Amino acid sequence: MAAPIDFYFDFSSPYGYIGSEVVDAFAARIGRDVAWRPVLLGPIFKHVGTAPLVDIPLKGDYAKRDFVRMARYYKVPFTLPVKFPVGTQAATRAFYCLSDADPALARRFAKQVFRAYYTDGIDISDPATVVELAAKVGADREKVAAAIADPAVKERVKNEVDAAIAKGVFGSPLFIVDGEMFWGVDRLPQLEEWVRTGGW
C-alpha cells in the first residue's frame, strides 16, 4: 500500500470532526491508510496571525451556519457546543500517549472525543473527562491520566505542533498526500483526483 494520508486536525475544530467521520472510509476507497495527527490550533493561529473562525466578523456568523449545513451534507450528527472553541491540550496529549503503543486504540479514542464534544456537548478540555473517554474505548485510565500531566508528553505535543507548522500546516482539517497539501473536507474530491491521476 502506498504512503498514508497525513490527517492534521484539532479536536475543537468542527471541520476536523467532520473530517474524522469521513476520512477512513474515503482513504480505504482510494487505497490509502491514514496517519491521524492532532495538533493545537492555538499556537498555529498565533504563528499564522489569525483568530478563531467564529470570532471573525461576518465570516464567523457564516461559519456557524456552514458547520451545521456541512455536517448534514455529510450525514454527520452535529451540534455546536455551548462552550466553543475549547482547549484541546489534554485530549491531544492522551492521543499521542495512546498512539505510540496502539494506533488503532488512539484512533478510536479520537473519534470518541470528537463525538463526545460535537454530539453530546461534553467539555473535552477537562482532563478528567478525557481520561473517562479514553477508558470508554479500552485505554488504561491511570496511564492516560499520568500522560496528560507528564511534562515529557507536553513537550512531545509541542514538537508535533512545531513539526506540523514546519510542514506548512495552518488549519484543520488539513491533509497531506504524496507531499501535496489539501485544506478542508471540501478538497477531498481533488485529493482523490490527485491520487488517481498522479497530479496535474
Place this chain on the structure above:
Amino acid sequence: MAAPIDFYFDFSSPYGYIGSEVVDAFAARIGRDVAWRPVLLGPIFKHVGTAPLVDIPLKGDYAKRDFVRMARYYKVPFTLPVKFPVGTQAATRAFYCLSDADPALARRFAKQVFRAYYTDGIDISDPATVVELAAKVGADREKVAAAIADPAVKERVKNEVDAAIAKGVFGSPLFIVDGEMFWGVDRLPQLEEWVRTGGW
C-alpha cells in the same frame, strides 16, 4: 424562473475568476439566472479585520498553490499575475455603469477583465486598460472612461459594497440563493443540493 443566484466577487480574486468561468453553466443547469455583483475586497477585509490571503503566513503559500490546482481542476486557464492583488475600483465602476443599461454586456465585460488579468497578466487596475477591455466587448469607450472618473459612480460602488457587507458578504466568490449563503466555488455542489431539495 426562480430568483437569480447573487454572485459576489472581486475582479482581483482568483477564486472569483474561477467562479466567473463556471457560474453561468452551473446556474443554467439548475434553472437559475445569475446576478453578477462585483465588490471591493479592500473595504470588506477592513470590516472583517482580515488581510489579503497571500499575505497570511503558511496559508498564503498554500493559497498560491491552491489557486493553480483549483483552476486546473475546473479546466480554467490560470496564471497568477506578477502584480497581485490589484485595486479593482476602475473595473467595478465600469461594470455598474454598463450593467444598468445592458446586463449581458456587463457580464461579457466582467469575463473579459478576469481573463485579461488571469490569462494575460494585464494590469486591470489601470483605468485606461479597463476602458480598452470594455471597448473590446462592444462598450462605448467615452461613456466608460467618464463613468470611471464620475464621483456618482464611485458613490454607487461604495453603496453596492456597503449593501453587500450588510448582507454578510465577507469574501469572493460568495453566492446567495433563496437567502442562503455559500462561500467558495467548492460550495457549489452544496448549493445545487440545497436548491434541489429545498434545504436541510
